[in-house]
Amino acid sequence: MDTIWRLLPRLYYSMRKYLFARVRECGMEKGQPRILDYVYVNDGCIQREIRDEFSLDASSISNLLAILEKDGTLRRKRNPLSSREVNVYITDKGREIQKRLEVVYDELEQITFQGFSPEEKEQCIHYLFRLTKNMMSYRKDESQ
Numbered sequence: 001m002d003t004i005w006r007l008l009p010r011l012y013y014s015m016r017k018y019l020f021a022r023v024r025e026c027g028m029e030k031g032q033p034r035i036l037d038y039v040y041v042n043d044g045c046i047q048r049e050i051r052d053e054f055s056l057d058a059s060s061i062s063n064l065l066a067i068l069e070k071d072g073t074l075r076r077k078r079n080p081l082s083s084r085e086v087n088v089y090i091t092d093k094g095r096e097i098q099k100r101l102e103v104v105y106d107e108l109e110q111i112t113f114q115g116f117s118p119e120e121k122e123q124c125i126h127y128l129f130r131l132t133k134n135m136m137s138y139r140k141d142e143s144q
Contacts, residue, residue: 004131015108022104026097027071033101035064039074039090040098047076047086073097 023033038050051061065088068074073094079085090098113121 011112015112018108018111019104022107023101026100026104028097028101029067031064032068032073035061035068036073036090036094036098037101039088040095043090044087046079047088050088068094 019033020030023029026033028036034054035050038053039045042049047061047065048058050065051058054061056064065074065076069076071093072091075089075091076086077089079087113124116124
């Protein structure tokens with residue numbers, strides 16, 4: 001019998017395999033597109049917010065941001081109101097790459113939801129959101 005702990009990894013790895021091939025065509029590597037997407041939506045966010053969003057340690061986020069900054073897709077700037085905070089901004093180059101990535105994301109979504117009605121798709125996304133929220137809540141409780 002299929003269970004969530006069998007199906008979700010299978011779905012994740014299938015999507016990941018598709019994405020990695022397409023993401024490389026855009027000049028990006030593993031982990032970079034989701035950071036770029038987050039900053040695209042939250043331009044000027046604080047580096048700590050990115051760390052919290054992806055549950056990564058500070059050094060991993062710092063390394064990813066350094067690579068993206070070196071590539072010219074993002075830029076970091078020390079917050080003038082709080083010297084301990086670093087704001088992250090998307091560059092014009094980053095916006096261009098993000099536009100290309102959004103085409104890839106749309107294709108992936110079309111493949112994934114092939115044969116689903118709009119209502120089924122919406123319901124599926126709603127359930128996945130709830131599942132994610134439950135696990136994120138549990139993980140926060142465990143770390144305290």
